[in-house]
Amino acid sequence: MRRVVVTGGAGFIGSHLTRALLDRGDQVLVVDDESTGTADNLSEVRDHPRLDLRLADISDPALVREIVAGADQLYHLAAAVGVALIAKQPIETIERNIYPTQLLLSEVRHHNAAGGNTSFFLASTSEVYGKNPKDCWCEEDDLVFGPTTRTRWSYGASKAIDEFLTLACHRQHALPAVIGRFFNVVGPRQSGAYGMVLPRFVEAAVNRRALEVHDDGQQIRCFAHVSDVVAAVLQLMDTPRAFGEVVNIGSDEPISILGLAERVNARAENPTPVKYMSYTEAYDKDFEDIRRRVPDLGKLKSLTGLSARYRLDDIIDELVEQARAR
Numbered sequence: 335m336r337r338v339v340v341t342g343g344a345g346f347i348g349s350h351l352t353r354a355l356l357d358r359g360d361q362v363l364v365v366d367d368e369s370t371g372t373a374d375n376l377s378e379v380r381d382h383p384r385l386d387l388r389l390a391d392i393s394d395p396a397l398v399r400e401i402v403a404g405a406d407q408l409y410h411l412a413a414a415v416g417v418a419l420i421a422k423q424p425i426e427t428i429e430r431n432i433y434p435t436q437l438l439l440s441e442v443r444h445h446n447a448a449g450g451n452t453s454f455f456l457a458s459t460s461e462v463y464g465k466n467p468k469d470c471w472c473e474e475d476d477l478v479f480g481p482t483t484r485t486r487w488s489y490g491a492s493k494a495i496d497e498f499l500t501l502a503c504h505r506q507h508a509l510p511a512v513i514g515r516f517f518n519v520v521g522p523r524q525s526g527a528y529g530m531v532l533p534r535f536v537e538a539a540v541n542r543r544a545l546e547v548h549d550d551g552q553q554i555r556c557f558a559h560v561s562d563v564v565a566a567v568l569q570l571m572d573t574p575r576a577f578g579e580v581v582n583i584g585s586d587e588p589i590s591i592l593g594l595a596e597r598v599n600a601r602a603e604n605p606t607p608v609k610y611m612s613y614t615e616a617y618d619k620d621f622e623d624i625r626r627r628v629p630d631l632g633k634l635k636s637l638t639g640l641s642a643r644y645r646l647d648d649i650i651d652e653l654v655e656q657a658r659a660r
């Protein structure tokens with residue numbers, strides 16, 4: 335039986351990953367401080383005999399030493415996430431995204447040097463590409479951030495530091511580590527509270543309210559179902575040639591945000607028209623957005639052979655049905 339640690343395991347993606355790890359027979363230790371997640375996300379598996387849930391901050395060095403000592407695999411998902419959260423709490427974003435990663439990597443490195451064999455997954459983000467103008471982003475593309483006076487870029491930059499550190503540990507110490515750059519991930523249990531667009535739209539549509547579209551709605555995004563994302567993460571961690579690699583994970587089916595709003599309204603049979611809102615009203619006057627965000631998934635496919643099982647309409651239907659049931 336593998337012993338696995340999931341940081342941020344009470345969050346949206348972490349709770350699905352935890353469930354999948356339990357289903358495949360692992361012993362799972364979740365560490366989550368419920369800053370944006372909640373233990374309720376794990377209610378289906380809360381009493382599972384192979385789940386240990388610690389409601390604690392992963393920046394505690396004694397805790398990190400203890401959990402790394404018993405881990406065959408460590409999935410690091412804990413982070414400050416969401417455009418709205420980043421706009422409001424830039425200090426927490428930077429601190430939460432850099433220090434715990436540094437602490438975990440240092441501990442895993444020392445543990446492995448002393449004879450351990452812990453492998454490490456870093457949940458990174460498409461935000462590291464910044465505002466690269468290419469139509470389709472592949473892993474070797476340049477990171478193009480805006481100025482440091484715009485807080486938005488602190489999320490991508492902090493995750494880029496995490497990536498540099500993870501890759502350095504792989505190069506200098508042969509640490510078995512893989513980095514997944516998640517593009518927009520959606521599915522059950524995602525909260526709209528921190529600016530995530532699809533849960534916001536679905537909630538508004540089932541309650542017959544107008545869907546708030548920022549700016550002109552022509553921003554292009556791709557939405558992947560969390561189950562497809564979790565399958566990719568698990569497969570990468572079981573693929574030794576993925577160690578030392580950065581891999582895009584997501585969907586490559588592009589849609590504009592306005593198109594998404596119209597699709598959600600159509601499938602939820604919401605007659606209310608969309609409402610446009612400026613970035614200044616939605617965030618602040620310094621907010622800068624990314625116009626187009628589409629991944630090249632060639633590397634993921636060549637390493638795992640996986641492709642998406644869920645189409646966007648199926649995802650919307652599932653979320654609408656669940657929102658109606660609530």
Ligand SMILES: NC(=O)c1ccc[n+]([C@@H]2O[C@H](COP(=O)([O-])OP(=O)(O)OC[C@H]3O[C@@H](n4cnc5c(N)ncnc54)[C@H](O)[C@@H]3O)[C@@H](O)[C@H]2O)c1
Pocket residue numbers: 341342343344345346347348365366367368369370371372390391392393410411412413414415430434457458459460515516517518519520
């Ligand atoms: N959801 C997406 O579309 C998306 C896109 C790109 C990258 N990601 C990355 O995926 C990961 C998971 O994101 P998510 O969407 O599930 O967000 P989430 O907010 O639901 O999950 C993050 C979890 O980490 C926990 N956490 C944060 N700081 C912690 C700390 N110091 N100690 C313990 N727990 C802590 C939170 O309570 C939360 O449960 C993050 O690393 C995020 O950067 C997500």
